[in-house]
Amino acid sequence: MTNEIRRVGVCGAGGTMGAGIAIVVARAGFETVSHDLSQDALDAAKKQISGFFGKSVERGKMNGTARDATLGRMQATTSLDALAGCDLIIEAVFEDLRIKQDLFRDLDSVCAEHTIFASNTSTLSITEIASGCGREDRVVGMHFCLPAQLMKLIEMSPGMNTSQQTFRSAWAFVDQAGQTPVKTQDKPGFILNALLVPFNNDVIRAVEAGVASPADIDKAIKAALGYKMGPCELLDLVGLDTQMRLCEAFYPVTLDVRSSAPPLLRRMVAAGHLGRKSGRGFYSYDGNTMFGG
Numbered sequence: 001m002t003n004e005i006r007r008v009g010v011c012g013a014g015g016t017m018g019a020g021i022a023i024v025v026a027r028a029g030f031e032t033v034s035h036d037l038s039q040d041a042l043d044a045a046k047k048q049i050s051g052f053f054g055k056s057v058e059r060g061k062m063n064g065t066a067r068d069a070t071l072g073r074m075q076a077t078t079s080l081d082a083l084a085g086c087d088l089i090i091e092a093v094f095e096d097l098r099i100k101q102d103l104f105r106d107l108d109s110v111c112a113e114h115t116i117f118a119s120n121t122s123t124l125s126i127t128e129i130a131s132g133c134g135r136e137d138r139v140v141g142m143h144f145c146l147p148a149q150l151m152k153l154i155e156m157s158p159g160m161n162t163s164q165q166t167f168r169s170a171w172a173f174v175d176q177a178g179q180t181p182v183k184t185q186d187k188p189g190f191i192l193n194a195l196l197v198p199f200n201n202d203v204i205r206a207v208e209a210g211v212a213s214p215a216d217i218d219k220a221i222k223a224a225l226g227y228k229m230g231p232c233e234l235l236d237l238v239g240l241d242t243q244m245r246l247c248e249a250f251y252p253v254t255l256d257v258r259s260s261a262p263p264l265l266r267r268m269v270a271a272g273h274l275g276r277k278s279g280r281g282f283y284s285y286d287g288n289t290m291f292g293g
């Protein structure tokens with residue numbers, strides 16, 4: 001079994017997190033295979049990624065040669081078989097236990113023995129995601145923060161059957177990728193979402209109760225607590241549909257009422273007001289370019 005990671009697959013790479021994770025991985029020098037079920041999503045992500053690296057060059061963070069080399073390390077596919085040569089797979093597909101379990105089970109028959117599977121889940125159990133996949137000892141939690149291409153923190157969590165060697169290799173990869181790992185237990189929401197999902201729902205309920213407008217709530221939180229981004233701005237960036245999936249994953253295992261999806265969240269998702277990705281959430285947006293560069 002080799003611990004060397006050279007080639008990394010990112011599943012769900014047409015999505016908000018997957019596209020950012022693919023940037024982190026390729027920028028750090030790894031061959032990167034972006035995978036998604038949707039070719040349209042991969043095409044849109046490719047455009048966003050080119051725009052992001054274009055801004056990186058404009059801002060002097062990267063030169064044109066490095067940009068071209070990074071883009072040259074990135075390929076995109078809708079075929080799971082194309083992930084066969086990867087040493088590490090990072091999944092960032094929908095926050096749905098069954099979908100993640102099915103994906104890892106399918107990947108088990110495609111990937112080499114040594115390949116490690118990492119999940120970017122925000123709220124689900126790593127042990128449950130790994131259950132039945134056929135390589136439970138080689139599955140680990142690797143939770144990136146939004147926007148992944150800018151944020152350094154990674155919450156690393158071992159499942160009950162994760163081997164120490166897997167955890168060490170995954171941790172070493174995160175270090176090598178220039179990120180900042182912290183160890184958490186395999187508990188719902190790890191550190192960040194255990195605190196953030198209920199808080200963001202409180203904010204949605206406050207908007208629904210008419211306490212204040214989203215803009216004034218954001219202004220208050222930023223001015224008083226020193227946050228760089230208000231909770232409504234953050235929810236628009238996260239995606240209201242993703243927040244709803246987080247609630248649906250979180251609430252049944254915590255039974256914490258604050259983690260249940262507020263009625264306004266449900267209505268916004270039903271209306272297609274998903275935040276930045278759909279052009280409208282708590283705020284309106286023109287286009288969906290990536291944060292930073």
Ligand SMILES: NC(=O)c1ccc[n+]([C@@H]2O[C@H](COP(=O)([O-])OP(=O)(O)OC[C@H]3O[C@@H](n4cnc5c(N)ncnc54)[C@H](O)[C@@H]3O)[C@@H](O)[C@H]2O)c1
Nearest residue numbers: 012014015016017036037092093094095121122146238242
């Ligand atoms: N949005 C956030 O703020 C955030 C932050 C950290 C972690 N996460 C986690 O990242 C994951 C993805 O969230 P997101 O907000 O990027 O979702 P998203 O809806 O933006 O993207 C999910 C992508 O996964 C693809 N997909 C779905 N099923 C697939 C499958 N079986 N194989 C391949 N691709 C598949 C979809 O086509 C879509 O492009 C979730 O587990 C979420 O909890 C999200």
